[in-house]
Amino acid sequence: MTTKILVTDDISSAGIDVLSTLPDATVDVQTGLSPSELLVAIADADALVVRSQTTVTEQVIAAAKRLKVIGRAGVGVDNIDLEAATRRGILVINAPDGNTIAAAEHTFAMMISLARHIPAANRDLLAGNWNRKKWVGVELRGKTLAILGMGRIGTEVAKRAKVFGMTVLGYDPFLTEDRAQSLGVQKSDLDSAIRAADFITVHTPLTKETHHMIDAGKIAMMKEGVRIINCARGGIIDERALADALRLGKVAGAAIDVFESEPLALDHPLRQCENVILTPHLGASTVEAQENVAIQVAEEIVQVLRDDTFEHAVNLPSLSPRQKERLAPYLALAEQLGLFAAQLAQGAPSQMTVTYAGDAADPDGGYLTRTVLKGFFGFQYSGEVNYVNALRYAEDAGLRVQEVRESRGRVYTNEISISFATDAGSHRVSGTLYSESGPRIVELDGYPIDMPIEGILVYTRHEDKPGMIGRIGTLLGDAQINIAGMQVGRRETGGEAVMLLTVDKSVPNNVIDEIASHDGIRMVRAIEL
The missing domain is CATH 3.30.70.260 (ACT domain)
Structure with a gap:
């Protein structure tokens, strides 16, 4: 039977070429489909490739009788119903690394343009003026840059800022002193970083904790004449508070690529500010980035369809049938414990011990450790961390992870426990499985507790x-x-x-x-x- 790969959004031809290397495969490119047309086209597809235009709903997944894998040529998978795909056993693949450099370079382009008034000077010159004195800028050399979020993109921005002679302050809950030193970055808390900075750039995911992380109160702490850049996610900065600060001159300038609501409304207050640079979500919009994400996701889909190993699964680890049977009940427990531990922590732990007891002490438990780390780092880097790259996140963060296996747990025979310490204190959280009620916490910081790990x-x-x-x-x-x-x-x-x-x-x-x-x-x- 011929394998059908359906492509419903525009992707680089380089990605199509990779998909075409699969023997006995038909690559069917149909872009701009209506929801009803998509339901027809997906019915006999073995793989689906999308970007951000196609919405893969539960109804679409239900109509796909043969679908094995969905590939998103990009980082985010907000347009894919992960729960429905997982329930059907359909892998969801993304391309988490392909646009890192593009986003970092766009951030730096915005920073330089902000420092030297390039867009405003360009508009003024095209209008027939020659105002050299009006557009006197500032140098980056010797200035302090606060990077809020030291993931892949924040790290690349830091490297470039160091070359320009800037002092770099890094804020990230998972940034250790060792990691900061290796990057030439000064580890800082949020308030200290924004107080000291001449330039501030944000590179965190949008979560409950980071929504309006930069609000009127935080802006009030900043230096007079600070400059702010956001090429990460709309909503991290309170846009109305920023517009007020721009009008008052507290913030000398801002460069914004992403917005809480896109496209940006015509009456949005930022459009009324003269000292702002606005771009329409261009962070990943380079020829190279679009080619990279297309190639990366296409290669992964080919591997999946060949029943070969794959790396960037968002929703499932690559497990053999025997491993799935043994470990599947503990995957949800491990991820929830990791997510719980991340929110328990204050500061970045440098070491973590994961203890498996009873049935959870399977020799294949390394997959469970990946799952623990997926939950732990996924709290901060939402949408970026999967079962394979979670180990790399731990390595990049300087987190040493130790696995311990015991015949039985401290509270129940079958347990998973996570222990770690930060500058603010040490913690231990343990969980088990109840056959009818699912994952539960059974011990917390040495105290017996019995409650579902949910909500x-x-x-x-x-x-x-x-x-x-x-x-x-x-x-x-x-x-x-x-x-x-x-x-x-x-x-x-x-x-x-x-x-x-x-x-x-x-x-x-x-x-x-x-x-x-x-x-x-x-x-x-x-x-x-």
Whole structure:
């Protein structure tokens, strides 16, 4: 039977050439399909290649009777229903490295253009003027650049900034001192970085934690005349607060490539600012980047269709049938524990120990460690981390990972435990599987706890004295946050106790701060799974 590879978005011809190397394969390029036309075209396809235009819904996946793999020629997979694909056993492949250089270079082009007023001077000259004195700029050499997010793109920006003679401050929850030193970057916390910076560039994913990470309050901390660049994700910067700061002169200039709502509205306040450079989401728009992502995803699809090894699976590891049978029940547990641990951490751990006990101590448990790290680093680098490159993320972050296997766990026979330490303290979280209720936490920082690893949680460590639990509940109630479940643990009366709450909605940072400020509260975390 002929293998059909359906391509529904424009990709580089180099990618089509790679797909055509698969023997007995037909590459069917049909772009601009309506939703109903896509349902017909996908019915007999073995592979689907898209960029960002095609939306792969659950209905599309249900109509695909033979589909084995979906390839996204790019990083994000927001236009693909991952849950539906995973449920059907369909691999989703992306190209996480292909546009790194393009995005880093666009960031630097924006920074230089901002420093030297290039777009404004160009417009002025085309209008018939010759205003040399009006467009006096600043040099990058000797200036301080704060990079918020030291993933692949942030790292490439740092390398280029060092060549230009800039002092680079790096903020990233997973940036260790060793990694920072190897890059020639000064590790910094967020507030210190933005206070000291002449230029600020953001390179984080858009998450609950990073939404409006740069708001009016953060802008107020910055130097007069700071310059801000965002080529990462719309929503990281509060655009209205930025527009206000640009008009007042607090921010000397901004260069923005991505926006909370795209395309940018005609009446958007940033369009009214003279000291801003706006580009229409061009970070990955180079011939080379488009060719790289097309080739990368095409090569991966060919490997999958040949039943060969592949690297950039977003939703499934490459496991043999025997490994799948043994490890499948523990994959969800491992990833949820990793995601929990990432939100438990304050600061970057340099070492992590993952302990497998009982059935989880299978000799193939290396796949489980990848899954733990996928959850751990996926919290910060959403959409970039998969089962294969998770180990590379750990290596790049300077995180040494040790695996330990035991015959039985400390609480239950079959367990997975994650232990790590940061400058702010050490933590251990353990989980197991219940046949009917799925993954559960069974131990937290040495205290017995029994709660599903899901939903929105609030974790506290506090003095074991009357009124503490009620006080925390009252603060959440005052914020209109309902408590759905509660587990408490302690070792001795009057010592330290822990509490894990399940709540019905996200807990704002100001509520967490208010809880933390109360006497007797030693630690509080909001965790979303």
